[in-house]
Amino acid sequence: MNDRTLAGTGATPRAGVGTVVWYRPDAELEEPPEDGVDEDEELGRFAEARSVAREELERERERTAERVGDEEAAVFDAHVQFLDDPQIEDGVEAAIEDGLPAEHAVERAFADPIEQFEGMEGRMSERADDLRDVRDRLVRLLTDGERTDLSTLPDGTVVLAERLTPSDTAQLDPERIAGFATATGERTSHAAIFARSLALPAVVGVGGELNEIGDGTTVVVDGDDGEVVVNPDSERRAATADGREADVRHDPVATEDGTEIDVAANVGRPAELDAAKSQGADGVGLFRTEFLFLDRDAPPIEDEQYEAITEALAAFPDGRVVVRTLDVGGDKQIPYLDQPEEENPFLGERGIRRSLGPDEDPFETQLRALLRAGAAEGGDLAVMFPLVATVGELDAALERVESVAADLADEGVEHAVPELGVMIETPGAVFAAEELAERVDFLSIGTNDLAQYVMAAARENGRVADLHDPLHPPVLRAIETSVEAAHANDAWIGMCGEMAGNPNLTEVLVGLGLDELSMSAVTIPDVKANVSKTTREAARALADRVLAAETKETVTELVEEP
Amino acid sequence: MSERIVTVVPEAGLHARPAAKFVETVNEHEADVRVAPADGDDDLVAAGSMIAITSLGVESGDGVRIVAEGEDAHEALDALETVLTTPEDELTNA
Numbered sequence: 001m002n003d004r005t006l007a008g009t010g011a012t013p014r015a016g017v018g019t020v021v022w023y024r025p026d027a028e029l030e031e032p033p034e035d036g037v038d039e040d041e042e043l044g045r046f047a048e049a050r051s052v053a054r055e056e057l058e059r060e061r062e063r064t065a066e067r068v069g070d071e072e073a074a075v076f077d078a079h080v081q082f083l084d085d086p087q088i089e090d091g092v093e094a095a096i097e098d099g100l101p102a103e104h105a106v107e108r109a110f111a112d113p114i115e116q117f118e119g120m121e122g123r124m125s126e127r128a129d130d131l132r133d134v135r136d137r138l139v140r141l142l143t144d145g146e147r148t149d150l151s152t153l154p155d156g157t158v159v160l161a162e163r164l165t166p167s168d169t170a171q172l173d174p175e176r177i178a179g180f181a182t183a184t185g186e187r188t189s190h191a192a193i194f195a196r197s198l199a200l201p202a203v204v205g206v207g208g209e210l211n212e213i214g215d216g217t218t219v220v221v222d223g224d225d226g227e228v229v230v231n232p233d234s235e236r237r238a239a240t241a242d243g244r245e246a247d248v249r250h251d252p253v254a255t256e257d258g259t260e261i262d263v264a265a266n267v268g269r270p271a272e273l274d275a276a277k278s279q280g281a282d283g284v285g286l287f288r289t290e291f292l293f294l295d296r297d298a299p300p301i302e303d304e305q306y307e308a309i310t311e312a313l314a315a316f317p318d319g320r321v322v323v324r325t326l327d328v329g330g331d332k333q334i335p336y337l338d339q340p341e342e343e344n345p346f347l348g349e350r351g352i353r354r355s356l357g358p359d360e361d362p363f364e365t366q367l368r369a370l371l372r373a374g375a376a377e378g379g380d381l382a383v384m385f386p387l388v389a390t391v392g393e394l395d396a397a398l399e400r401v402e403s404v405a406a407d408l409a410d411e412g413v414e415h416a417v418p419e420l421g422v423m424i425e426t427p428g429a430v431f432a433a434e435e436l437a438e439r440v441d442f443l444s445i446g447t448n449d450l451a452q453y454v455m456a457a458a459r460e461n462g463r464v465a466d467l468h469d470p471l472h473p474p475v476l477r478a479i480e481t482s483v484e485a486a487h488a489n490d491a492w493i494g495m496c497g498e499m500a501g502n503p504n505l506t507e508v509l510v511g512l513g514l515d516e517l518s519m520s521a522v523t524i525p526d527v528k529a530n531v532s533k534t535t536r537e538a539a540r541a542l543a544d545r546v547l548a549a550e551t552k553e554t555v556t557e558l559v560e561e562p
Numbered sequence: 563m564s565e566r567i568v569t570v571v572p573e574a575g576l577h578a579r580p581a582a583k584f585v586e587t588v589n590e591h592e593a594d595v596r597v598a599p600a601d602g603d604d605d606l607v608a609a610g611s612m613i614a615i616t617s618l619g620v621e622s623g624d625g626v627r628i629v630a631e632g633e634d635a636h637e638a639l640d641a642l643e644t645v646l647t648t649p650e651d652e653l654t655n656a
Contacts, residue, residue, distance in 0.1 A: 078612075080584060087611040113613045120616075338577075 003231035006213075008181065010207035010226030011192035012522050016201035017232065018158040018178030018241045020217045023150060023168070025161075029103055029143070036099035046092055046102040049141040053083055056137065075130065082134045087113065098367050103142040110135040152176055158219050160210055164191040174198040179221035181228045183210045186465050188448050188498050195223065196501065196520030198274050199279070203228050205462070213302055248280040253528045254512060257535045262516035264319070266496055270308060273315040275521040280528060283319025283379060285444070285518020286496035287312055289326055289366065293334050298376055299362045305369035306376075313378030320380045322444065322494070322518070324423065325397075327351050327386040328358065337362070346458065351387025351425075356396050367404040374416035382419035384444050389428035391435045398439065421491075425449035430478045434483030443486045444518075447497025451475050470499040471555045473547075476512075483513040494518055506530035507560055511543030564636060565629040567600045568643050572650040575621035580650060585612050587641050593632035595642070600625030609642075 010441065061076035082088065091109030098104060110131055116470045117128035140149060150171035153159065159172065159180040169191060172180070179201030185191055186205055195202030195254075201221045206228055213219065213230055220229040220240045229236055254260040264285030265276030292300045292308055328334050329350025337359060342348035355363035374381050385397045401417060408415040421442035424430060426449070437443055446472045452459050454475050457467035470476070486493035496514030499505060501519025503526035509517060510531060517527060542558065549555045572580040588595045588610045596606035599618055606629055607614040620626055626646065630638045 078582065081582060081612050085611050085613050086608050087613045116613070116617055131613075 006209050006228045006230070007208050008194070008203040008226050008228065009185070009187055010201060010223040011187060011195045011202040011204050011263065012223035012520075014179075014199055014522065015220060015222040015224055015240045015528065016179035017220045017237050018156040018160065018217055019154075019217065020160055020213055020215055021153055021157045022215050023159050023164070023395040025168070029107065030137070032100050032104050037096070037101050039096055039251055040271060042096045042100075042102045042105070043093065045142060046096070046105065046138075049102065049106075049138050050083060052141050053134070053137050054080060055081070071506065073239040073423060078127070078130055079134050079137075080210075082131055083138075103139050105158070106138045108133060139286065152273075157346035160213060163189075164194075164315070169178060169194040172200075174200050174258055178311075179203075179223070181206055181219075181221050183207055183298050184462065186460075186462065186468075188459050188468070193520060196522050197268055198275055199265065199522040243536065246398055247529070248278070248525050249528045250280045252282050253531045255531060255534050255536050255539065259510070259538065261514070261531045261537045262320070262494070262518075263524055263531065264322075264494075264516060264517050264518040265521045265524060266501075267312065272521065273484075276316060276524075279320070279524040281316070281521060281524055283316045284312055284321040285494050285500075285516055286321040287321055289323060289335075290328065293328070293337075293362075295407055296336075298336055298366065302369045302372075305366055306372050309369060309373040309381070310376045310378065313376055313381060316379040317377075318379065320382055320419075322382040322384055322421070322442075322496075323370060324384050325352070325370075326362060328359070329354050346452070351423075351439040352385045352393050352397060353387065356393060356400075360400075364400065364404060367401055368408065371401070371404055371408055371415040371417060372413060374418040375414045380419065382421060382442065384421035384423050384442070384445070386423045387425055387449070388422045388436065391432055391439075393480050394422055394436055394439055423496075424478075424482045427478070428451050430454075430481055433482045434489065437486045437491040438490040440491060442491050443482055443493045443512075444516075445479060445482055445493070445495040445497065447475070447479075447495060449498035450478060450497065451499075469552060470497070471559070472552045473549055473555065476555065478545060479512055480543075487513060501527065503527050503530050504559055507534045507539050508542050508546050510534060510536070511539030511541070511546075513543075563629060564639055565627060566643060567625050567627050568646045569625050570620055570622055571647045573622050573626065574585055575584045575622045576615055576618060576626065576646075580645065581612055581616055583626045583645050584615065585610055586640060587645050588638065591630075591634040591638035591641065593630045593634045594640040595628065595630045595638055597629070598627050607612075630649050 006246065043534050057076050057079050061073045064076065065073035088109050095105035097106045111164060114128050114131045117131060122546045149169055153176060155176050157177045161182050163179065163182050163184045181203045182191055183206055189204055192202060192204050201223045203221050203223055203226055218231055220232045220236055252260060253263060262282050264283045265281035266286040267273060267276055267284050268288045268289040292305055309323060328337060329339060329345060329348060349357065355435050370383050388394050405415060405417055419441040421444055422429065422436045422445050423444050424433065425446040429436060448459060451468055451470045455467045455472055458463035459468055483493050492515040495514050496518040500509065500517040501523040503523060507530060519527060546555050546558050549558060570576055574580050576584065595609035597609045597615060598604045598606045599620055607618065609615060628639060628642055
């Protein structure tokens, strides 16, 4: 018998079994003992933690130098310097003499320097983050991993957490962990999308009950049924270990009556190209470029971007790779781009608004890399602009492309203008879809943002999760309007939001007339299978019934009918 | 005890890479080295502490007073003067 089963939202059609490790980044230290500590013992613990930290930093520095580059590795040298800083050493010793355990002493010794650096201008204020990193590393070592290091988890770990941020998931090694479950979150949360892109078993939004599962417990994380099974019986374990691997199809698919649908992958970093290929993607329908800008002190240079794009083109020599230009703002912050704090970041300066404004220089660099990649070997390049709301923005972006092309021609640099497109994510773009489609080769619907803006319901706000659903008739009608506008103007139209990767919706999306569906790699086999099971006519009939529906509930019934 | 006043050349002042190089150089020598801004009456701080020297707020063009004591005091002062008078783009890790 299974001990108990907790229900949540499945993030991936995959299940895994493993041993629980809790990740609690905000865990408070326990109160220090009132009757003081053995000073020598605490000093010894501090010395030991410091020497282990130094070894870890040395290893990470080497690994980073190998994988990324010497410049990026230099940050670890700074960490070692902080680790050995006499001011820190004196501060820790003084605090231990005051009767604090080593971990509390470390927290106290770092407090003032962190505050001091935080108060400084420009890049020095980033040193505060380095100090925090060093402090957290020492505290982790001193508390025996109460603060878990995500990058060094043993094989077969199931990570449990309240939530996982992008910097948390970036540390997870998908080859090693068996899956994760979070108390908060929805299908469209960052962590869920991350899990799908790597075919990692994951359940999100389990709720507070998750906290009752202790470290070391064996659990099944079933992303298919959306449940976490505590102490599964042998039958359940065996069923999970067998896994459920869909049949992968590497050839392009068409409906029974011959309408070809491109089924492509959303890719957020180069490591995901392999997953995309192995799941049978025809190409890349959304190549996010933000990874090039994260975890560093300055924007990437043109050559670095060129190489990343040509790597993707080389991975799909017979396919198409749609690159989205830099899309920061909203919840995506990049320190050196100097993003202001905004009261409503999702309604603020993000996407193309920044590329035509404060980020015009990085935008130009990116366009140069893209136009050069347009002439490179491999698959066909396409480029699209995010969060366009007006025809004027698109015209301005197209002008930049022209002027970059002219510059490259003057310089005698080999280049070609790729297919150009616009993302349909705002109601503004839907209502202007005709005029936008006239000017470009394709449109691509980002359903996560489109649902958020059409329904005025924030993606990460659980209290309005029900509204943030693309099956609400207003969102479906916005999709229909966009498809018609594209086809009336000889443009093709794709969809790259989470909606495109829901196999239950494949038929209705084919019926709505989408030419391309792009999704997290893991759902590609199921979607390909469903494309080939329907006919254009049956799909259109379903789409017509769905478009006539007045409520989300009716739509749900229609699409779930066998 | 020896001391010297040096005008800081690197654009970053006594921050970032020049500061890191400065600390590294201090640690390579058998000497107790302390620094303070040349003008004003700030206390001398441990030159081997990145945190302490950064807190001085020394910018390019400012003078710093370096005090060294110990076996290598002179060599340390010479080496530190070189660090502080070398433009940042010429600073190497050698």
